[in-house]
Ligand code: NAD
């Protein structure tokens with residue numbers, strides 16, 4: 001029996017995780033659920049999976065959780081309610097759980113994901129921003145604590161599945177033997193074919209209507225700018241110890257081939273499946289066993305064709321910015337991610353146009369250049385905070401000149 005904590009339980013990945021867990025009551029029990037908002041939903045989920053613990057951000061949220069819980073009138077006892085960021089990290093390291101799904105969005109999820117790694121848990125990592133901001137520190141923590149790390153991001157999960165059989169959930173410091181290149185597929189997002197001039201006018205709703213995947217709003221916008229794929233190149237670099245030049249992005253609009261591994265003998269192995277996150281989640285939960293995920297079988301005849309093309313860096317400059325950051329070093333990757341989080345939030349509230357996202361990132365990367373490399377979590381959080389300040393300034397200035 002695995003005892004599971006879900007960080008970010010009310011999100012898109014969190015809900016899919018609960019869906020898979022509930023298909024296997026003989027294998028999994030939920031220890032803790034955490035969320036930042038939507039307390040009535042959290043109460044309903046906690047009741048449904050009989051969570052022992054919930055973690056909420058502050059006392060107001062705690063009160064909302066209590067009110068919602070009472071309204072549900074469950075026959076079961078109230079879960080223990082823990083409050084605040086410190087409690088979030090403590091819960092991720094709690095001895096009562098052995099598996100942690102890291103599904104908080106953004107660098108905000110880093111401290112808790114890192115705490116889970118340091119506590120030697122099986123970490124199911126969806127929160128890619130944690131690796132982008134702290135790749136070296138995070139991987140070192142995983143190795144030192146003997147934690148297991150299973151990538152949940154569909155591309156990285158696909159690559160993990162295509163690596164040699166002796167690839168374990170304990171990450172190595174060197175590329176897997178015989179592996180020459182990783183090929184990350186990208187759907188191209190909702191604006192894959194939109195002309196450059198029209199990108200100025202796209203709305204948050206359009207950006208969040210992904211053609212193949214249903215996801216949270218932040219990652220949906222990242223897919224539309226293609227920064228998501230840039231973050232994933234950085235993620236792949238850390239997860240699989242591959243040099244940046246051995247990681248290539250290829251557009252694949254159908255999102256059926258989730259990624260590929262090229263070997264020195266010319267073999268290319270791919271993992272295929274429906275675009276449904278329950279497949280990688282079930283893989284991580286069950287590893288090394290294969291367990292049912294509730295995902296419909298793939299009908300290749302119905303899909304008919306699989307297309308591939310080269311990404312257009314002129315219309316999607318974010319991809320290039322991420323590669324640049326990876327070459328520049330850890331401080332640049334932190335700035336890239338933080339600037340993007342700020343820019344996307346402004347785009348989503350409607351006070352900045354879509355192309356502004358790439359402009360803000362570019363400008364923050366330039367202004368933050370030459371920073372000394374971070375040595376620990378405090379350094380990382382300080383660089384992150386500084387890049388957010390620069391990004392907010394940049395957004396304000398771009399509004400004044402607009
Ligand atoms: P989401 O916005 O749907 O959910 C985010 C969850 O995190 C919610 O439970 C929210 O309450 C919680 N949260 C948000 N900010 C928080 C904070 N500051 N502190 C604590 N909790 C906070 O996001 P999602 O789409 O589920 O994505 C989660 C992560 O998984 C992201 O890093 C994303 O890049 C990654 N991912 C998602 C998908 C997908 O299909 N949704 C696919 C691959 C990777």
Ligand code: MG
Nearest residue numbers: 153154155232
């Ligand atoms: Mg992905």
